[in-house]
Amino acid sequence: MSNEIFSFNVGTFECTIVSDGTFAYPQPTRNVFINFFVNAPKERLRQVLRKHNLDPEQWKENISPYLCLTVDTGQHRVLVDTGAGSLAPTTGKLIHNLQSEGIEPEDVDKVILTHAHPDHIGGNIDSGGKPAFPNARYVMWKGEWDFWTSEKAEAAVAGLKLEEHGKELLLNVARHNLLSIQDQLDLVDHETEIVPGICAVTAPGHTPGHMAVAVSSSGEQLLCISDAAIHPIHLEELNWHAAVAVNPKKVVATRRRLLERAATEKALVLAFHFPFPGLGYVVQKGEGWQWQPVET
Ligand SMILES: [Zn+2]
Numbered sequence: 001m002s003n004e005i006f007s008f009n010v011g012t013f014e015c016t017i018v019s020d021g022t023f024a025y026p027q028p029t030r031n032v033f034i035n036f037f038v039n040a041p042k043e044r045l046r047q048v049l050r051k052h053n054l055d056p057e058q059w060k061e062n063i064s065p066y067l068c069l070t071v072d073t074g075q076h077r078v079l080v081d082t083g084a085g086s087l088a089p090t091t092g093k094l095i096h097n098l099q100s101e102g103i104e105p106e107d108v109d110k111v112i113l114t115h116a117h118p119d120h121i122g123g124n125i126d127s128g129g130k131p132a133f134p135n136a137r138y139v140m141w142k143g144e145w146d147f148w149t150s151e152k153a154e155a156a157v158a159g160l161k162l163e164e165h166g167k168e169l170l171l172n173v174a175r176h177n178l179l180s181i182q183d184q185l186d187l188v189d190h191e192t193e194i195v196p197g198i199c200a201v202t203a204p205g206h207t208p209g210h211m212a213v214a215v216s217s218s219g220e221q222l223l224c225i226s227d228a229a230i231h232p233i234h235l236e237e238l239n240w241h242a243a244v245a246v247n248p249k250k251v252v253a254t255r256r257r258l259l260e261r262a263a264t265e266k267a268l269v270l271a272f273h274f275p276f277p278g279l280g281y282v283v284q285k286g287e288g289w290q291w292q293p294v295e296t
Pocket residue numbers: 117119120227272273
């Protein structure tokens with residue numbers, strides 16, 4: 001099975017998961033998974049990892065997929081997130097993988113950016129610094145743009161439990177890769193239809209203007225939760241959050257709201273960092289939810 005491309009339908013919309021590659025997040029030796037579950041009690045974390053057949057003593061790095069989505073609605077060719085670009089040798093495969101499906105960058109007319117972290121906007125621009133999708137309008141939440149292009153970002157990032165080079169990366173990539181597309185940028189500040197059948201859904205916490213995306217066609221639903229959960233364990237342990245989360249309390253509230261919506265609507269869910277193809281259903285279990293990946 002290819003771990004790069006996965007096609008499926010939502011109603012009459014033709015959807016494709018297009019991988020940008022994977023990234024190995026290094027973990028401090030004695031604190032495995034600290035980046036993904038920064039506030040988890042250590043012993044409880046060990047138990048949960050073992051339950052998921054992950055060895056807390058052995059796994060020194062956490063390999064995370066970067067899963068973009070493209071939707072052909074019949075009228076629009078939409079792309080959700082642009083991957084990490086040249087962040088690592090293992091990333092930046094988005095354009096190649098789109099082309100392997102017969103999709104050229106010029107064909108994309110909407111690029112929805114769920115938030116401005118490097119793994120979601122790294123492919124906004126090409127190697128010459130120009131917008132990589134020349135005919136597209138890029139769309140993001142206004143609060144996200146305001147945050148990363150103001151001094152608010154510096155203060156917030158300074159308070160994160162990250163190494164210095166990680167903090168610099170967040171700030172530098174956001175500024176550079178947002179300012180480079182501003183002539184093609186549209187901002188939304190309420191839940192609205194971006195193109196017919198594809199809606200912006202407010203989902204703050206991971207970042208201040210983090211946005212989910214709801215895709216709906218002929219009674220079928222797909223909810224792209226982006227980084228509201230970055231590992232299936234976040235569905236079970238709702239209060240655990242990643243080191244990069246700007247507002248952990250809002251992460252938890254957003255996660256609950258999105259998962260409740262997905263369960264109620266029986267929507268297919270796409271999570272950007274979950275195991276390929278990142279698609280599944282959520283089922284309520286105890287205090288939390290359980291991830292049921294689609295069969296591929
Ligand atoms: Zn991410």
